[in-house]
Amino acid sequence: MSLIDRLDRYYSSRKPSEVWLMVILVAVLFGYLLYTFLSPISSEYRAKEEGRYNQLTTNINSAENFLKSITVNGDKDYYVKDLTRKVVNKRVELNGIRAKLAKLDSAVKNLSKFLYNKDNWSKFLDNIAKKAKDNNLKVFNISNVVYDQNSSFGKVLDVNIKCKGEYGELLSFMNALEKSQLVSNVSYANIKAAPNKPIADINLTVWGIRP
Secondary structure, three states: OOHHHHHHHHHHOOOHHHHHHHHHHHHHHHHHHHHHHHHHHHHHHHHHHHHHHHHHHHHHHHHHHHHHHHOEOOEOOHHHHHHHHHHHHHHHHHHHHHHHHHHHHHHHHHHHHHEOOHHHHHHHHHHHHHHHHHOOOEEEEEEEEEEEOOOOOOEEEEEEEEEEOOHHHHHHHHHHHHOOOOEEEEEEEEEEOOOOOOEEEEEEEEEOEOO
16 A cells, blocks of 8 residues: 555544644644744845945945036036136146247257357357448457356457447447347447547447356
8 A cells, every 4th residue: 555545544533623633733844844944045145135235325325425516507517617626727737838849949949049159159240340340340359268257158359440430330249249149238438539530449348158
């Protein structure tokens, strides 16, 4: 006789109330065993999901707080726009500095024309004679003395010029000397009357920048 037949004979001899009682007891026992087995798993799963939920909630709150912190007058892109403006202004400033450096580099190259060297002095002294001729002056003498001042401006050239001409032409000559490419100025001028035309004794100081 099989197990099922035995159980059928057993329950057929029992009252319905006893049968239901036994079914309920078996169901309760099965439920308890199932709960005991699944409870740790469900608790772990619940704890894990609650942790994810809390983390997501924290992230959302942080994002919302960040958006509030960067929003100015309803504009969420205020700081991005402000930073962009600052970057653009810095680029403009940088380009201005580059332009100034380019001009400075060009000025330094042009400055080489004024550096102290014998060729520059010779050209300058020849130019004095030419300026005197352009102003219809008669030059009696041109002498010069070079001094080394051992300073940032380096050499100093003193030029003494004795010439003769009309008063206005003498003034024009001195003005032309001070407009020379080299840094120079008339440090002394003595104009004396003469029977025909005035005679001038002019001292010109020329500053050369040490290379």
